[in-house]
Amino acid sequence: MNGVAITGIGIVAPGAVGIEPFRAMLDAAVSAVKPIDRFDTGGLSAHTAALVRDFKARDYIPAMKMRRMNTLSRYAVSAARLAIDDAGTQPSSESGVALGTAFGPVQTSVDYMQEYVAKGAALAPPQLFAESVANAPGSHIAIEFDLRGFNITLTQRESSLLAAAMYASSQIVKGTVPSAIIGGVEEVNEMVFSVLDRLGALAREENGLPERMRPFDRRRNGMSIGEGSAIFVAEATPSRQPYGWLTGFGIARDTTATISDWGTGDEQVAAAMRAAIDDAELTIAGIDAIYASANGTQRGDRLEMRAIQRLFGENVPPVVATKGYFGEYAAGGGFDLAAALLAIRDQKLHASFGFEEADAEMKFAPVSAPRAANLRNILVNSVSAGGGVVCAVVSREGA
Amino acid sequence: MRKADISIRLAITGVGIICSIGRNRSEVWRSIVESRAGIGKLTKFPGETFPTDVAAEVGDLDDLLPIDSREARRMSRSDLLAVIAANEAITQANDGATTLLPRERAVVSTGTSTGGLLEGESFYFDRLVRGRGRVATSRVLQQPTSGPSDAVARALTLGGGVLSNATACASAGAAIGMAGDLLRSRHADVAVAGGSDALCRLTYSGFNVLQAVDEHPCAPFAAERKGITLGEGAAYLVIERWDDAVARGATILAELLGYGATCDAHHPTAPHEEGRGAQAAMRGALAEAGDERPRVDYINAHGTGTLLNDSAETKAIIAAVGEAIPVSSSKSYFGHTLGASGGVEAVISVLALQNQLAPPTLRLDVAADDCTLDYIPHTPRRMALTNILSNTFGFGGSNVSLLFRRA
Numbered sequence: 080m081n082g083v084a085i086t087g088i089g090i091v092a093p094g095a096v097g098i099e100p101f102r103a104m105l106d107a108a109v110s111a112v113k114p115i116d117r118f119d120t121g122g123l124s125a126h127t128a129a130l131v132r133d134f135k136a137r138d139y140i141p142a143m144k145m146r147r148m149n150t151l152s153r154y155a156v157s158a159a160r161l162a163i164d165d166a167g168t169q170p171s172s173e174s175g176v177a178l179g180t181a182f183g184p185v186q187t188s189v190d191y192m193q194e195y196v197a198k199g200a201a202l203a204p205p206q207l208f209a210e211s212v213a214n215a216p217g218s219h220i221a222i223e224f225d226l227r228g229f230n231i232t233l234t235q236r237e238s239s240l241l242a243a244a245m246y247a248s249s250q251i252v253k254g255t256v257p258s259a260i261i262g263g264v265e266e267v268n269e270m271v272f273s274v275l276d277r278l279g280a281l282a283r284e285e286n287g288l289p290e291r292m293r294p295f296d297r298r299r300n301g302m303s304i305g306e307g308s309a310i311f312v313a314e315a316t317p318s319r320q321p322y323g324w325l326t327g328f329g330i331a332r333d334t335t336a337t338i339s340d341w342g343t344g345d346e347q348v349a350a351a352m353r354a355a356i357d358d359a360e361l362t363i364a365g366i367d368a369i370y371a372s373a374n375g376t377q378r379g380d381r382l383e384m385r386a387i388q389r390l391f392g393e394n395v396p397p398v399v400a401t402k403g404y405f406g407e408y409a410a411g412g413g414f415d416l417a418a419a420l421l422a423i424r425d426q427k428l429h430a431s432f433g434f435e436e437a438d439a440e441m442k443f444a445p446v447s448a449p450r451a452a453n454l455r456n457i458l459v460n461s462v463s464a465g466g467g468v469v470c471a472v473v474s475r476e477g478a
Numbered sequence: 479m480r481k482a483d484i485s486i487r488l489a490i491t492g493v494g495i496i497c498s499i500g501r502n503r504s505e506v507w508r509s510i511v512e513s514r515a516g517i518g519k520l521t522k523f524p525g526e527t528f529p530t531d532v533a534a535e536v537g538d539l540d541d542l543l544p545i546d547s548r549e550a551r552r553m554s555r556s557d558l559l560a561v562i563a564a565n566e567a568i569t570q571a572n573d574g575a576t577t578l579l580p581r582e583r584a585v586v587s588t589g590t591s592t593g594g595l596l597e598g599e600s601f602y603f604d605r606l607v608r609g610r611g612r613v614a615t616s617r618v619l620q621q622p623t624s625g626p627s628d629a630v631a632r633a634l635t636l637g638g639g640v641l642s643n644a645t646a647c648a649s650a651g652a653a654i655g656m657a658g659d660l661l662r663s664r665h666a667d668v669a670v671a672g673g674s675d676a677l678c679r680l681t682y683s684g685f686n687v688l689q690a691v692d693e694h695p696c697a698p699f700a701a702e703r704k705g706i707t708l709g710e711g712a713a714y715l716v717i718e719r720w721d722d723a724v725a726r727g728a729t730i731l732a733e734l735l736g737y738g739a740t741c742d743a744h745h746p747t748a749p750h751e752e753g754r755g756a757q758a759a760m761r762g763a764l765a766e767a768g769d770e771r772p773r774v775d776y777i778n779a780h781g782t783g784t785l786l787n788d789s790a791e792t793k794a795i796i797a798a799v800g801e802a803i804p805v806s807s808s809k810s811y812f813g814h815t816l817g818a819s820g821g822v823e824a825v826i827s828v829l830a831l832q833n834q835l836a837p838p839t840l841r842l843d844v845a846a847d848d849c850t851l852d853y854i855p856h857t858p859r860r861m862a863l864t865n866i867l868s869n870t871f872g873f874g875g876s877n878v879s880l881l882f883r884r885a
Contacts, residue, residue, distance in 0.1 A: 212873050
């Protein structure tokens, strides 16, 4: 089995900075989704999100450099510093960088347009424009750590992080680079939040139930969004005992999906899961747990639930839904992968957050309390609005 | 995890393109042959006061769409450009073949830097005037840069997966290289790979405030060059494993031989002065061609027309490939299509191989002192073309080179 070792994890998450605080937060089953105080949610249906608080980028980035970075870049570079420190080794300069982000620098674009309106098209600040490209965080990581291999940013909605991991892993296995920085990064801002709210995508108070993201729950009515960055050091030959290994990936698209919603083609979602398992040279029986994509949306969770049941039949392994802790999108995808890697390292499943009552057609119950488990391989899913699906297998043994 | 096997040959069986010099590959190639540029006065944003007013625009798209108007209304302009070009590529890949493409195993890999930003800007302006709750959100459904890939896959019923690459101006080149690896590792059986970007206010303003835009049509490698001309467009390749294409009875247009991707790790917007990362990208693409380093016959350069790029790229070409290779910049025809440029220029490279004709660099009267190569000024050059390198570089120091071979 060809695998890629994950030897370092850096986390800048809502409620946790660093991998051990992150682990402690998962173990304590505490959600970081809280009322928003960053911008006004008056007139909107949703009022909560998972925001990064108590984080100071200057603890990780020199002030001179920090001034050139937007919030997104600060999250990513800080998480990369934490990941590299966690790995204990500076990656070689041949190493690559692959990041994923769903919405990227939307806030920077908004800031630019505010200046554009206020000062005119000729006088907006060039520094803001330079940071308005989605690959700015990846570029800053490369400059900060002198990484001259590939530098790629993928923006495939909920699948952004796993798509980036798939690409980086393929390049390591191919021998193009010896190691890579993989990661997800996201920023919650008023523009994205209010649009998602208007589209009805966000969890909201309804029928006397408080606003909460309820993955797989029959009463679910939307997602909560989150921000931050999860960065991973991936190596062909591990420089230390790895958390775990990325051993397989699968990709597909649900052809029934519209350009902005989930469809009903669960066979294509199951095909992506199956492809990841095949790529890891495993059988379905070799999967000991699933870290799900579930984000509390009616259609998205139903699609994934049906796909899991289609593939695993009556023998669905334990399913963990982590996005209730940290919210949706690329950083959330990264946090989900980080949780799966911790599960493999610690041989312990995490509790799902937000699930209470099973959907009528559900034949499995998400894990509700942390518990020890013999975990050889975990399937990690990302199922995107728009139809994209990328799945990965995380393994205890990799080569 | 399956490894991408570089011994697997990759066939290009379809190309599609739309940009300011043509709405399809025939029109585009005719413009290339006739040395006819598609650069003129900016018309898209009347009332805005930019320091420059030159652009390479594509006209109205309504008559070109292979989808119904209701579906089209939900898509951004970048999405629509992408659908038009991808449809042309897929149509060609199926034309005359005994078996049609297996669409359920076709991955869409798109590079874009702006995605639906044009529509996002309109939404933003309307919101300023009318308030947060009074503007239709359907206008920003396709704001994310995942829009073009999702739109192509939806419109053309492709089920092998979607990937969206937002690596600034290197996006589409990276998307094509990534697609090749997915085929070589058998994660997909077909790839529809390329790029799409529509002109928008933010990028037009942004490159102007960076003082990177020439007030006249761009003049890559020229002594008087002052910057880029912004353009828009889309282009896609249909790529298959060679044996699969032969088995389908498809006509093979060219071969995708190699892909190199690197980063300067130097500066957020400026290239490394010696083209350090660009050299490595070209060497990487050549290395994938096998043990025997292939002779490069022509390089379709990134050639933006900025002082920094053209100088650094020239140095990089000399270091990586040598100084005897003819080089040109197709951007002198259709401007810098940003995230789409790697796709647009890949299609130009394939057409050049098919026609055995190297496109020229227009408006190159006197080359700059720091641009010392043979840039094929003014008119196309008929020559034997076996291998072509196509370069695309982007903000953040990302560099991609693609190596194509005559079929």
